[in-house]
Amino acid sequence: MTSISLPIFGQGSQPAEEDGVELEYLAMPEEMITYRMPQISSDLHTADLAQAKTTFLQLEQNLADYPANSPAIDLITLDQTNRRFVDELLGEGEVSMICGSVQKLRIQESVLAGVWRLQQLNGKQIVSDALDVGIIPHQVAQLAFADASSRIDTDMSALPDGVMNAPPLLAELNAKITKYQPGDEAHIINLSLLPQTEQDLTFLQQRLGMGVVTILSRGYGNCRITATSTRNVWWVQYFNSQDTLILNTLEVSDVPSVACASPEDITDSYQRLQEILKVYL
Incomplete structure (x- = not known):
């Protein structure tokens, strides 16, 4: 009988590179919360x-x-x-x-x-x-932006060293929050896809401010949502099960949909x- 050799795929199946460099894989979320029938203590009658x-x-x-x-x-x-x-x-x-x-x-x-x-x-x-x-409870949006600013400070006369790409984003956000009405489609800026320095991110945080609502959504990995002190602007960050940031966004909305039923x-x-x-x- 002639044996047939089948190709083998997957991590570890291929020879290592000559320079010793190995391909590293980003760890993906390992589990997802699913519904289970509640378990009630036996002493409750x-x-x-x-x-x-x-x-x-x-x-x-x-x-x-x-x-x-x-x-x-x-x-x-x-x-x-x-x-x-x-x-x-x-x-x-x-x-x-x-x-x-x-x-x-x-x-x-x-x-x-x-x-x-x-x-x-x-x-x-x-x-x-x-x-x-x-x-979503109606109190969330009410409390998040009760004392929020309706406009971001766009004075760029004394930018900190290292700030390069944040100013255009602030202008874009100002344009969106001026027109935004409750129920409008969310406007999302994907910071992970933009060339942002550490100074850019710090500058954005300073200009947007910190609000009074923090949300954690634990589904497939974790999503941490923070209201800024600018009306209808949320900072939304997605982490995998290793707590590595995999997506970093700013969102103009009532409440980000990831937190909503x-x-x-x-x-x-x-x-x-x-x-x-x-x-x-």
């Missing part, structure tokens, strides 16, 4: 969960009524047992946010996409706790909640 049942039946109705604006569901009055059940059933989804500087609003997406947990903090004390349904997500969450309620309540 249905007979003790009347408050939680009322809460989740209202949440089911709010999901069914979307996109109608339903009132947020107050959780602050739940007793310890019912609060623990709510915590375990909702879990933590992909997106978390911190809004504000003095009194902070902490927002956490649940495992049900489009269902958001909003907690107002006074120091470490939780003073309000609520559930909201939507693409979709109408399809909310429909799916409605169906999942029905399945969960059949099991636990």
